Amino acid sequence: MKYGYFDDEKKEYVITRPDTPAPWVNYLGSPEYGAIVSNNAGGYSFAKSGANGRILRYVFNQFDEPGRYIYIRDNESRDFWSASWQPVGKDLSEYKSECHHGTAYTKMMADYSGIHSEVRYYVPLGKSYEVWSLAITNDTDKVRSVNVTGYAEFTNNSNYEQDQVNLQYSQFITKSVFHDNRVRQMIHANLDQIENGKEVDNKIVVNRFFGLAGAEVQSWCGDKEEFLGRYHGYGNPQGVINGKLNNQGNYNENGCGALTTALSIAPGETKEIAFLVGMKDDAEAGEIVASYTDTASVCKEELEELISYWHKQLSHFQVKTPSPEFDTMINTWNAYNCFMTFIWSRAASFTYCGLRNGYGYRDTVQDIQGVIHLAPEMAVEKIRFMLSAQVDNGGGLPLVKFTHNPGHEDTPDDASYVQETGHPAYRADDALWLFPTVYKYVSETGNVDFIDEVIPFANKDEGTVYEHLKRAIDFSMNHLGKHGMPAGLYADWNDCLRLGKDGESTFVALQFYYAMTILKEFAAYKKDESYIGYLDECQKNLGNLIQDLCWNEDRFIRGFTENGEVIGKRDDPEANMWLNPQSWAVISGLADEKQGDLALQQVYDRLNTEYGAILMDPPYHAHAFDGALAVIYNAGTKENAGIFSQSQGWIILAEALRGHGERAFEYFMENAPAAQNDRAEIRRLEPYCYGQFTEGKASPNFGRSHVHWLTGTASTVMVGCVEGILGMRPDFYGLHIAPSVPKAWDEFEIDKDFRGCHLHITVKNPNHAESGCKKLLVNGQEMEGNYIPEEILTAETVVELYLS
Numbered sequence: 001m002k003y004g005y006f007d008d009e010k011k012e013y014v015i016t017r018p019d020t021p022a023p024w025v026n027y028l029g030s031p032e033y034g035a036i037v038s039n040n041a042g043g044y045s046f047a048k049s050g051a052n053g054r055i056l057r058y059v060f061n062q063f064d065e066p067g068r069y070i071y072i073r074d075n076e077s078r079d080f081w082s083a084s085w086q087p088v089g090k091d092l093s094e095y096k097s098e099c100h101h102g103t104a105y106t107k108m109m110a111d112y113s114g115i116h117s118e119v120r121y122y123v124p125l126g127k128s129y130e131v132w133s134l135a136i137t138n139d140t141d142k143v144r145s146v147n148v149t150g151y152a153e154f155t156n157n158s159n160y161e162q163d164q165v166n167l168q169y170s171q172f173i174t175k176s177v178f179h180d181n182r183v184r185q186m187i188h189a190n191l192d193q194i195e196n197g198k199e200v201d202n203k204i205v206v207n208r209f210f211g212l213a214g215a216e217v218q219s220w221c222g223d224k225e226e227f228l229g230r231y232h233g234y235g236n237p238q239g240v241i242n243g244k245l246n247n248q249g250n251y252n253e254n255g256c257g258a259l260t261t262a263l264s265i266a267p268g269e270t271k272e273i274a275f276l277v278g279m280k281d282d283a284e285a286g287e288i289v290a291s292y293t294d295t296a297s298v299c300k301e302e303l304e305e306l307i308s309y310w311h312k313q314l315s316h317f318q319v320k321t322p323s324p325e326f327d328t329m330i331n332t333w334n335a336y337n338c339f340m341t342f343i344w345s346r347a348a349s350f351t352y353c354g355l356r357n358g359y360g361y362r363d364t365v366q367d368i369q370g371v372i373h374l375a376p377e378m379a380v381e382k383i384r385f386m387l388s389a390q391v392d393n394g395g396g397l398p399l400v401k402f403t404h405n406p407g408h409e410d411t412p413d414d415a416s417y418v419q420e421t422g423h424p425a426y427r428a429d430d431a432l433w434l435f436p437t438v439y440k441y442v443s444e445t446g447n448v449d450f451i452d453e454v455i456p457f458a459n460k461d462e463g464t465v466y467e468h469l470k471r472a473i474d475f476s477m478n479h480l481g482k483h484g485m486p487a488g489l490y491a492d493w494n495d496c497l498r499l500g501k502d503g504e505s506t507f508v509a510l511q512f513y514y515a516m517t518i519l520k521e522f523a524a525y526k527k528d529e530s531y532i533g534y535l536d537e538c539q540k541n542l543g544n545l546i547q548d549l550c551w552n553e554d555r556f557i558r559g560f561t562e563n564g565e566v567i568g569k570r571d572d573p574e575a576n577m578w579l580n581p582q583s584w585a586v587i588s589g590l591a592d593e594k595q596g597d598l599a600l601q602q603v604y605d606r607l608n609t610e611y612g613a614i615l616m617d618p619p620y621h622a623h624a625f626d627g628a629l630a631v632i633y634n635a636g637t638k639e640n641a642g643i644f645s646q647s648q649g650w651i652i653l654a655e656a657l658r659g660h661g662e663r664a665f666e667y668f669m670e671n672a673p674a675a676q677n678d679r680a681e682i683r684r685l686e687p688y689c690y691g692q693f694t695e696g697k698a699s700p701n702f703g704r705s706h707v708h709w710l711t712g713t714a715s716t717v718m719v720g721c722v723e724g725i726l727g728m729r730p731d732f733y734g735l736h737i738a739p740s741v742p743k744a745w746d747e748f749e750i751d752k753d754f755r756g757c758h759l760h761i762t763v764k765n766p767n768h769a770e771s772g773c774k775k776l777l778v779n780g781q782e783m784e785g786n787y788i789p790e791e792i793l794t795a796e797t798v799v800e801l802y803l804s
């Protein structure tokens, strides 16, 4: 079943049926001000943090309520509806609507009883408030008198938890008043006489506003219960039914902003107004509302500016292939998904809003990878930040606090850190993610000077980027397990796998192996011969250990517990086949070709499904070892044999690195949201963004996906597609092009900005190969192999590659 389509030109997903199987949402704003909005206008807003800066309320698990509601009432018939289908929910035979989710804006069109409305929700570029701009048109031939009411439900406390569960406190600190076309909601208003913003019990006055521009407010309300009316709901607010709000604010209980304007619209006429929401002091709120006096043109300009900003960001890498699903994901939606995850890490969605007060180390370092090919200058800022969260012993801080202060942080070795963050110890993999991320950045940009940039460590001292990476190697070398592979510590990538402090994870061992390959390139650049010798030696030993201990006939095992139990053996009754050690054996370069292919074949035969490869199989149920936390989940779910979508990116990459274009693309298509647009009733999640996982074949809901938007999947699949399928593999001095594509692809094109030049690449495949380069021409000149050295790039470089 389908609920909409991709408009690739406008970079929008257009929802034509509003009764989607789940709220289908979009992200608006920036790290300063975030807003999530669903196709039925449900969602919340926050300043900086979804958990601690919550402005608009949203109740999880409540059928997508409340939201940014705009009610329209015909004052003659007294009939009313909403500019989004819900909350009023008119009969869909009479109410027509479209929701266009675009890059950082969402537009909703509705037609009902001869009135056309179009509301555009957005956060203006560089601003920290939101706009709901509304154009309302009379499509009939008589004058229509309508009331338009905007409704914003403020939280009673910026901390969402206090707002939801501590009402004996939070309901008694809120108060709202009205002046100059806006509702002003105050939290702790009673502290306004305390001198100069001094805090009392860590509290100060907080101001929010809900204003109207472009029309006069006819009536207003600042009290949720007064607006809705007891025993009414968002679908039939008493204030809207009455045709006039009560002109009263709240004092205690629940604040809100509700503003009604009365419009008389001539036949064919369009009126434009805008509601504005933010967390600003009163004077600034006044200035903001006043700046929208020329409503229609200000909003139009802002929206255009926003669209061109985002389309420019995306323009740095565009493809044209025979697969519309691949194109829409790479050109727009996977890329936008990567940016959103990059901006908000995993901290704000409809399933999670950031109980943790910081950034997860591995998550953040991985997420950076998804935007490097589009916005390396943005990426490097975050890389610096994450390097500054590396402890001087080389390990990463499992949680990097929002208040991170490089050089002055406590660490998992300090009780204070453990108490504050809830993270008891270092994780085995955190700092190892730095290697591919830093490498990708330096290779994308050619900015080799970055290697020598000095960056502080989290707790004390500082060092060059090169030194930081060396310390990460030291960290693993100083924490070896019983067999001499990196120790399991608290956990590896898999949050649900506790091998024990001295256990050993094959995945981490493979990451470590790969890290050494990468660092050798940096060392070669630094002409650090003795260090290369050291790494060669360590890598050889580690490689031998992995081969001896972890290869189990046709697959790599998952690891050893600290008691010496082997996890993931082929004759185990449960969890005898794991995805990540197989893909990473190839990615890391550890597996030889034959071994790699055998392991990949096992994945294909044993783990692959029509929705992607499951994380491991069979699920844990009766034979879970003590550290197999996955058993807490239902079979076929999350880490317990779910299709953990993040891992899909790695299997795409592994197959592509082996030149298996057919397989790589098959793995892409199975889990690509866009490829499931017509199976929305099964997938449920938005068909334009990744989720954390899809239920595996052990679940009765096989194919249903969960935990939308902010997931590591966005970046791993992006890397799997860009580096893997499309084969864009830069190194310090140029670019390798090594596509692995379906045989059926005759030809495809890539437009890529690279080191100040534009590359227009055409890949031709007359012999229907999956991979392999027969000939590479750069501006007509034939290259040796598939490599383009940086020196020969021109402002407009024309590249032609013939697959063998």
Ligand code: GLC
Pocket (backbone or CB within 6 Å): 346, 360, 362, 363, 492, 493, 494, 495, 496, 639, 692, 712
């Ligand atoms: C979640 C976590 C991530 C972890 C993954 C696998 O996505 O955010 O840190 O690696 O699950 O357990």
